[in-house]
Amino acid sequence: KLYYVMKNDLxxxxxxxxxxxxxxHAFLPDLDGGIIVAYDYANLLVDLGHKVTVLSKExxxxxxxxxxxxxxxPNKYGEYFWMYNYGTFLKNMDLDGFDLILLNQxxxxxxxxxxxxxxxxxxxxxxxxGVEVEWVYRNVDLKSNxxxxxxxxxxxxxxxxxxxxxxxxSVSDFHRQKVISAGDFQSISNxxxxxxxxxxxxxxREIPSDFRKQIDAFDKDILLTVSRIEKxxxxxxxxxxxxxxxxxxxxYIWVIIxxxxxxxxxxxxxKREGLATSVIFLGRRNRDELSYYYSAADCFWLLSNYDExxxxxxxEAQACGIPAIGRKKGGTQETIRNRRTGFLVKxxxxxxxxxxxxxxxxxxxxxxxxFSASFDKIQATQSLIS
Numbered sequence: 001k002l003y004y005v006m007k008n009d010l011x012x013x014x015x016x017x018x019x020x021x022x023x024x025h026a027f028l029p030d031l032d033g034g035i036i037v038a039y040d041y042a043n044l045l046v047d048l049g050h051k052v053t054v055l056s057k058e059x060x061x062x063x064x065x066x067x068x069x070x071x072x073x074p075n076k077y078g079e080y081f082w083m084y085n086y087g088t089f090l091k092n093m094d095l096d097g098f099d100l101i102l103l104n105q106x107x108x109x110x111x112x113x114x115x116x117x118x119x120x121x122x123x124x125x126x127x128x129x130g131v132e133v134e135w136v137y138r139n140v141d142l143k144s145n146x147x148x149x150x151x152x153x154x155x156x157x158x159x160x161x162x163x164x165x166x167x168x169x170s171v172s173d174f175h176r177q178k179v180i181s182a183g184d185f186q187s188i189s190n191x192x193x194x195x196x197x198x199x200x201x202x203x204x205r206e207i208p209s210d211f212r213k214q215i216d217a218f219d220k221d222i223l224l225t226v227s228r229i230e231k232x233x234x235x236x237x238x239x240x241x242x243x244x245x246x247x248x249x250x251x252y253i254w255v256i257i258x259x260x261x262x263x264x265x266x267x268x269x270x271k272r273e274g275l276a277t278s279v280i281f282l283g284r285r286n287r288d289e290l291s292y293y294y295s296a297a298d299c300f301w302l303l304s305n306y307d308e309x310x311x312x313x314x315x316e317a318q319a320c321g322i323p324a325i326g327r328k329k330g331g332t333q334e335t336i337r338n339r340r341t342g343f344l345v346k347x348x349x350x351x352x353x354x355x356x357x358x359x360x361x362x363x364x365x366x367x368x369x370x371f372s373a374s375f376d377k378i379q380a381t382q383s384l385i386s
Contacts, residue, residue, distance in 0.1 A: 020101070020102065021100070022053070022055070022101075023111065025057050026056065028063045045381060051069075053068065057075065059072060083110065101123055106132050109161040109165075110136075113158055125168070126165055135148065136148070136155050167192075171194075171309050197375070197380055198375050198378065201376070205291060206321035215255075221251055222298050223254045223299055223301055224254075224257070224322070226290060226316075229261070242279070257283070301351070302324075302326055311326070311335060319369075321368055323341060323342040324343075325343045340371070342360070
C-alpha cells in the first residue's frame, strides 16, 4: 500500500511540470469514439497533475465546467475551410509554452503539419485512430480527394507531421499496420507505438440493475447494442439475423441504445418486419448510464462493417460482465478474445448459430474481468506522454 502511495506521489510531482495542449478538431457535444478518447485523456491528464488545454473547432452549445482549459477556434472562414480558421487563430497562440502537444485524429495532424515549425512538430504526438487511410492516403472519392488532398493538401501536411513528430500513437496494431502500409511509412515504423485506449473501470463495471424488471424480461435473453445508428454499423444485417432468430425461438429481446442518421429507417424496418414488440429503442444515453444496461443484458452484439480502429463498446460490455459478439475484422479483433470473452464471427450465419445456441452462457465472468482489466486508462495515459 505504502509503495503505491509513494509511487503515485512521485508521478504527481513529475506531472505538475508538464503543460499539455490537445488539439482535437471535433469535440463534445459531437460524439464518437475519437472524441471520447480526447475528452478522457484531457481529464485523466489533469487528474495526474498536468496543466491541460483543449483546442477544438467552434460549437454553439459548448460543454461547461471542465477540469481543463477549453478554447474554441472561431469559424471565421466557414466549416469547409476549417484549416484556415486554425491558421489565423494559431498565429496568436503561444505554442512554445507547451511541453507536449497531442494531436487527436486526422485533421489535427494536418493542421500541425501546415502551421507548426519543425521544433514545434518535434513536441507533438499524433494519435491515429480514424480515417487517415480512407480520407487521406487512399481516398477514392474524386470530389473529396480533389478538395482535401489537392486544394487543402491534407496528405502532404499530414505526412509532414508524422515524419517530424516526436512519436505516433495508434490505438490498435491493426490500424498501425494499415497506416504504415497506406502512407508508405516503413522508414519510420519504429516511431509508431500501440497504446490501447483504456476504459474507465469505475464507470464500466457490473452493477445491480432492475432494467430487466422494467421491460418485463425475466424469461427472455436480452441482446444489447450500443452504437451510433448508421447503416455501416451493420444494423440492417443484424435486423435480418434477429428476424430469423425470433422465427426459430422467441425468447430474445433486442435493446438498441444510440442515435444517428439511420435510426428512423431502422425503426420503420423493425415495424415492417413485425418485430416492434421485441426490439426496444432507448435512444441516446449518457456514458455514466450505460453500465446499468450492460449489467442487465445477456450478450452484447454489434456487427459493424467498418474496419474499426479500437471500438470501445465491446470492452465496456465485457467490463460489465457480458460477452460480446463482433465481426472478425479490423481492430475489433483486438477487443474480444474469441470464445473466451466473446465471439469474432466471419458471417451473419455464424452469428445466428451462436445466438440460437446461446453460446454466450458459457463465457466465464473471470475471463471477462481479467481481459477488460488489461485495458487500463491510467497506464494508457502515462504511456501516451512518456
